[in-house]
Amino acid sequence: MLNLLSIIFLILTLGSIVYYLYSLYSCHSFFSLENKINPDFSPPISILKPLWGLETNLEENLTSFINQNYPLYQIVFCVRDKDDPVIFLVEELIVKYSQQDLKLVVIDRVIGYNYKVSNLANGFPYCDYDLILIADSDIEVKKDYLSTIVQPLQDEKVGVVTCLYQSFADNYIGIIESLGVAYNFIPNVLTARQLEGIxxxxxxxxxxxxxxxEKIGNFQRIANxxxxxxxxxxxxxxLGYQTVLVNYIVKHHIEKExxxxxxKRQIRWxxxxKVARFKGYLGMIFTFGIVNSFIFSIVLYFNVLSLSLLLITFFLKLILSYNIGFKYLKNITIKNYLGLVVVVDFMQFYIWLIALFGNKIKWKNSQFILNQKGELIFLK
Structure with a gap:
């Protein structure tokens, strides 16, 4: 006979099975989308690149944005510290690609606790065009990147276009993170897209x-x-605009740490x-199917029912992870470490559980509290 605890984890396990099945459908639906390129639609784009320090693969990342098969675009490199060594790299790139519209902006103005946003705000006045592209410095793209992601903006109702990323690393912590992106993050996003849009x-x-x-209050609105x-x-x-997730995957290079x-970074994330989408955060419990079914098996002393559901859950999770890592992303690293899917599930569940309680975070050697609006309140 099932007690209350076993009933709870039975519901969670069955919910996870439903989630995995629906996630398989959601991923197939998204990755089946074809990117149709209209050669007559190529409005000029201003690219804002916030920079801080010399990161792994930085020169290759920046160069990939410089060398785009796109008629008219500019890149504004934003740096806060005049002594930042990244300035020398940017200056070298400006000389090397003198035929391109590249600008270096070094301004130490701070408008909030989020220094990246301050960087963006400082570079914004130097953007010449009506489309602004913001992309982190650890991102690498292919030459068809701009021509692909701009296409949804043919519809005036679309205000923002974004895309997914896959992570690459050559160290064990980075590999764990890249597996988390592929095994959990991407299916979570695509399931949310299928259910409620982006x-x-x-x-x-x-x-x-x-x-x-400008209508949302510019970068000052999100400075904290x-x-x-x-x-x-x-x-x-x-405000009534649409945000579109385009079927284009960029490369994210993970620093060794x-x-x-x-x-701590995962707790922050x-x-x-949790603050931005609390109901969705609670719903993430169904994404940890291996954890749910394993606890259910323990509660029922690994009887036939619990073991059967454990095997079904594990099998579905394995299929989902394999499809994303190998079939869709074609990432050989993810395929090679597919056996770590269980470890990743338990680690992510632990982080999810810790983050559920409390609102303190540590960021750049300072401690903050996240309020209900997701804004940073300085502690020390």
Missing amino acids: NFAFGSSILIRKKVL SLADDFLLGNLPTK SFDNYF FRCI
């Missing part, structure tokens, strides 16, 4: 109309928000999600 964006790529950016990318996709939808820094 009302958020990702720092990997945010293409926004200048007039839309940690989830700046989320808000750049969310706030325009509240300690497990402690990785853990999860708590941002």
